[in-house]
Amino acid sequence: MKKATAIVLATIVAALSLAAGAATAPAQTTSLTIYSGREERLVKPIMDRFTRETGIELKVRYAGSTSLATALVEEGRNSPADVYWSQEPGTLGLVAARGLLARLPQATVGKVPTRFSTRSRRWVGTSGRSRVLVYNTNELQKSELPASVWGLTSSRWKGKIGIAPTNASFHAFLGATIHLYGEARVRAWLRGLEANDVSFYPNNTTVVQAVGRGDIEVGLVNHYYLYNLLADTPNLPVKNYWFRDGDPGNLVLAAGAGVVSATQKSAPAQRFVDFLLSKWAQRFIARGPGAAEYPLVKGVPRRPGLPALSSIKGPKYTLGRLSADLAPAVQLMLEEGFIK
Amino acid sequence: MTSGAAAAVSSYGRRAPRLLVGAAGLVALGAVLPLAYLALRALSADDNARALTPVSITVELAWDTAILALGVVGATLVVGVPLAWLVVRTDLPGRRIWGLAASLPLVIPSFAAALALLGAFAPRGLVQEALEPIGVDRLPEVTGYWGALVALTLSTYPYVYLLTASGLRSVDPTAEEAARSLGAGRFRVFAAVTLPSLRPSIAAASLLVALYVLSDFGVVSLMGYSTLTTGIYVRYESLLALESAAILALVLVALALAIVLVASRWRLRGAIYRSTPGAGRSAQVVRLGRWRWPAFAFCTAVVGLFLVLPVGVLAWWAVSADPISGREGVDWSAALNSTSMATASALVVAVIVLPAALLAWRYPSPLARWLERTTLLPSALPGIAVALALVFVGARIGAPVYQGLGLLLAAYVIRFMPYGLASTRASLDTVNPRLEEAARSLGRRPLGALSAVVLPLARSGILAGAALVFLSTIKELPATLLLKPIGFETLATEIWKGTAIGAYSEVAPSALLLIVIAAPLVYLLSWRNAWELGAAD
Numbered sequence: 001m002k003k004a005t006a007i008v009l010a011t012i013v014a015a016l017s018l019a020a021g022a023a024t025a026p027a028q029t030t031s032l033t034i035y036s037g038r039e040e041r042l043v044k045p046i047m048d049r050f051t052r053e054t055g056i057e058l059k060v061r062y063a064g065s066t067s068l069a070t071a072l073v074e075e076g077r078n079s080p081a082d083v084y085w086s087q088e089p090g091t092l093g094l095v096a097a098r099g100l101l102a103r104l105p106q107a108t109v110g111k112v113p114t115r116f117s118t119r120s121r122r123w124v125g126t127s128g129r130s131r132v133l134v135y136n137t138n139e140l141q142k143s144e145l146p147a148s149v150w151g152l153t154s155s156r157w158k159g160k161i162g163i164a165p166t167n168a169s170f171h172a173f174l175g176a177t178i179h180l181y182g183e184a185r186v187r188a189w190l191r192g193l194e195a196n197d198v199s200f201y202p203n204n205t206t207v208v209q210a211v212g213r214g215d216i217e218v219g220l221v222n223h224y225y226l227y228n229l230l231a232d233t234p235n236l237p238v239k240n241y242w243f244r245d246g247d248p249g250n251l252v253l254a255a256g257a258g259v260v261s262a263t264q265k266s267a268p269a270q271r272f273v274d275f276l277l278s279k280w281a282q283r284f285i286a287r288g289p290g291a292a293e294y295p296l297v298k299g300v301p302r303r304p305g306l307p308a309l310s311s312i313k314g315p316k317y318t319l320g321r322l323s324a325d326l327a328p329a330v331q332l333m334l335e336e337g338f339i340k
Numbered sequence: 341m342t343s344g345a346a347a348a349v350s351s352y353g354r355r356a357p358r359l360l361v362g363a364a365g366l367v368a369l370g371a372v373l374p375l376a377y378l379a380l381r382a383l384s385a386d387d388n389a390r391a392l393t394p395v396s397i398t399v400e401l402a403w404d405t406a407i408l409a410l411g412v413v414g415a416t417l418v419v420g421v422p423l424a425w426l427v428v429r430t431d432l433p434g435r436r437i438w439g440l441a442a443s444l445p446l447v448i449p450s451f452a453a454a455l456a457l458l459g460a461f462a463p464r465g466l467v468q469e470a471l472e473p474i475g476v477d478r479l480p481e482v483t484g485y486w487g488a489l490v491a492l493t494l495s496t497y498p499y500v501y502l503l504t505a506s507g508l509r510s511v512d513p514t515a516e517e518a519a520r521s522l523g524a525g526r527f528r529v530f531a532a533v534t535l536p537s538l539r540p541s542i543a544a545a546s547l548l549v550a551l552y553v554l555s556d557f558g559v560v561s562l563m564g565y566s567t568l569t570t571g572i573y574v575r576y577e578s579l580l581a582l583e584s585a586a587i588l589a590l591v592l593v594a595l596a597l598a599i600v601l602v603a604s605r606w607r608l609r610g611a612i613y614r615s616t617p618g619a620g621r622s623a624q625v626v627r628l629g630r631w632r633w634p635a636f637a638f639c640t641a642v643v644g645l646f647l648v649l650p651v652g653v654l655a656w657w658a659v660s661a662d663p664i665s666g667r668e669g670v671d672w673s674a675a676l677n678s679t680s681m682a683t684a685s686a687l688v689v690a691v692i693v694l695p696a697a698l699l700a701w702r703y704p705s706p707l708a709r710w711l712e713r714t715t716l717l718p719s720a721l722p723g724i725a726v727a728l729a730l731v732f733v734g735a736r737i738g739a740p741v742y743q744g745l746g747l748l749l750a751a752y753v754i755r756f757m758p759y760g761l762a763s764t765r766a767s768l769d770t771v772n773p774r775l776e777e778a779a780r781s782l783g784r785r786p787l788g789a790l791s792a793v794v795l796p797l798a799r800s801g802i803l804a805g806a807a808l809v810f811l812s813t814i815k816e817l818p819a820t821l822l823l824k825p826i827g828f829e830t831l832a833t834e835i836w837k838g839t840a841i842g843a844y845s846e847v848a849p850s851a852l853l854l855i856v857i858a859a860p861l862v863y864l865l866s867w868r869n870a871w872e873l874g875a876a877d
Binding site: 060061063067075334339 | 401561566577582731736739826833
């Protein structure tokens with residue numbers, strides 16, 4: 001039995017190693033391993049173009065930004081990754097705080113406005129996304145919407161609000177708001193939402209869909225989910241709404257990239273990050289199929305129909321603070337029963 | 341029996357061969373790996389990590405998880421056991437087709453099933469829209485506990501159906517006939533003879549269902565129901581809080597262990613073995629008579645809700661969506677990759693669980709029992725936790741092991757071993773150990789007795805287990821994403837690419853493709869069933 005088992009196992013292992021050999025490309029002179037939390041469909045052309053321009057082969061692992069981040073933490077110094085590209089500034093901050101990202105050159109970080117990087121230069125924003133209130137255009141006029149995110153605790157909105165309490169961008173918004181206004185005020189706001197029977201959804205997409213169906217009238221999400229859904233259902237009765245200038249509900253977040261500190265290939269890795277900030281890549285990120293995020297490099301046009309990034313007046317907040325501000329936000333949500 | 345023969349038998353019976361213990365131990369070691377990793381992480385928890393897992397919340401999550409598991413087990417038994425009996429034992433019209441249709445939901449990824457149910461029953465969803473003309477303007481909401489219960493029942497009742505059907509086929513009909521000839525009515529026979537002989541199968545299936553519910557993330561997160569698994573994800577995702585996630589994961593393991601203990605207690609009370617080796621005789625076909633049409637209606641309702649509805653919704657999305665992104669058509673290399681990995685994992689599991697199963701069946705001892713139980717535990721863990729354990733170990737070994745196919749296969753095997761083990765064990769439990777002893781006393785060597793007597797009798801359970809492993813592997817996502825070699829795509833990762841963007845129209849075709857590709861195996865399974873049924877006709 002044991003011999004038979006050994007033979008079967010050996011055969012399988014041999015077959016698998018052959019398959020592995022066939023599955024991976026032949027070794028190149030230079031290659032980079034990218035951990036990408038950005039979806040393949042949205043960024044593959046960028047990867048291909050980088051290889052064409054530089055001759056550097058890219059091996060890209062696509063997965064969720066946070067599961068890649070947990071993998072980076074567990075891999076530590078043994079990580080095969082050279083670059084980490086994430087959807088979430090908070091996740092980038094947490095990875096950087098564990099010393100897993102190398103310092104980027106000032107020239108790289110200087111390509112984007114300072115609020116989209118950190119003082120320690122561990123990561124740089126590659127696109128901007130804004131928090132918004134989505135509303136159902138059949139049920140509401142723009143003029144009926146609250147001037148500030150704080151206004152959602154008014155009884156006018158009882159039973160009409162949706163949020164995605166497990167969503168990282170919502171946590172970032174709460175963390176920034178706690179930093180700016182203090183925990184007590186945010187706690188009171190969460191209790192106000194609770195008193196208004198706020199509905200919980202698993203993610204931003206389902207919030208926008210629920211607003212579209214009219215299950216709820218308004219929802220707190222990021223601005224680009226609407227455009228993803230409009231591609232499928234062009235007559236969805238939903239619009240984005242920004243609160244008054246400086247309101248925490250208008251917080252602008254970023255997706256971003258950093259060089260993994262364990263890399264042996266920091267020069268080509270930095271070159272890749274620079275490429276993400278090239279005009280061509282920025283234009284693709286902003287206007288490629290299904291894309292609706294803001295380019296961060298000057299002179300690259302945004303998707304038609306979006307208000308200018310400079311016209312969105314968010315709160316004064318540096319995204320580099322997020323790694324410290326997320327924990328109080330999550331703690332508060334646990335205490336108030338928004339997550340378990 | 342002479343005293344000499346008795347002595348010979350007991351000498352075969354007492355001591356487990358060291359090789360067998362060693363092999364079972366090695367396999368259990370694989371299962372210990374993720375548990376050890378989690379313990380390591382949990383032990384390094386500081387005050388911040390503990391603040392994220394206050395006792396009150398942990399207890400609440402454990403309770404919510406337990407009542408969901410209990411509810412789903414109950415629902416799958418109510419659906420799966422009668423269905424199996426009707427298909428295997430009665431003259432139900434079209435039972436081969438029912439047999440296939442009852443197994444098919446196994447190939448629907450459970451999050452796709454949940455999406456479809458939500459799409460169908462949402463306040464202004466497809467079903468309500470369809471019923472609008474007859475004045476239905478609101479349906480009961482299918483979210484939270486009940487939504488999760490329905491979606492998970494859909495995904496897991498085929499375990500109960502398949503294992504019960506395989507159990508029914510290996511139950512010895514002579515015991516039932518004896519009961520009948522002693523004057524017991526049909527119901528009495530079912531309750532007093534058939535059901536007790538099915539105990540091992542039903543216990544094994546309930547265990548698999550419960551472990552599946554414990555590990556599920558896709559359904560409960562979509563339905564907005566919090567369990568230990570969603571708690572684990574929240575902690576990974578929001579703060580990379582590996583330590584507090586590990587604490588919750590260990591609570592999940594403790595819960596799983598409790599379930600394993602209950603199931604093994606229940607399994608063997610009053611075992612009824614089949615009397616003859618070999619193919620045995622087939623049971624008499626029960627004539628349903630006037631119960632024919634109610635039985636038919638029951639099957640229609642189950643298949644309608646759990647197969648036709650979700651597949652119909654997916655198909656509706658697939659055809660009604662605008663072809664915006666220009667789908668690249670069928671990805672044959674991903675299909676091939678999925679099929680080969682699933683086949684490999686099914687084969688490996690079928691072989692490596694044998695030592696533990698044989699040990700527990702033939703040489704029951706505390707050690708054997710604990711080896712078996714340990715091997716079952718990792719399947720209660722969410723995929724990401726098992727994946728991170730292998731990331732932790734793999735990265736320290738480095739290339740070419742790390743992110744190679746071997747390590748990915750190891751992840752599949754560790755995650756899905758319990759399906760093979762529970763199913764193999766269930767069919768072994770209906771084999772009387774005395775048969776093996778008899779073969780041995782007649783001069784068969786251990787391997788000879790195993791291959792000539794034991795394995796043929798346990799065949800249907802071993803095959804059912806391999807099929808379950810195949811179907812679970814082909815749907816696996818979290819470990820695949822982190823551990824696959826870069827560029828190695830599977831059908832599940834292709835589906836993920838669609839869901840990551842949140843467009844149903846993207847999910848639907850890939851999910852349907854997965855169903856189409858996995859369906860032949862399910863068909864083969866039920867074809868085999870049909871073949872065995874053919875002998876009964």
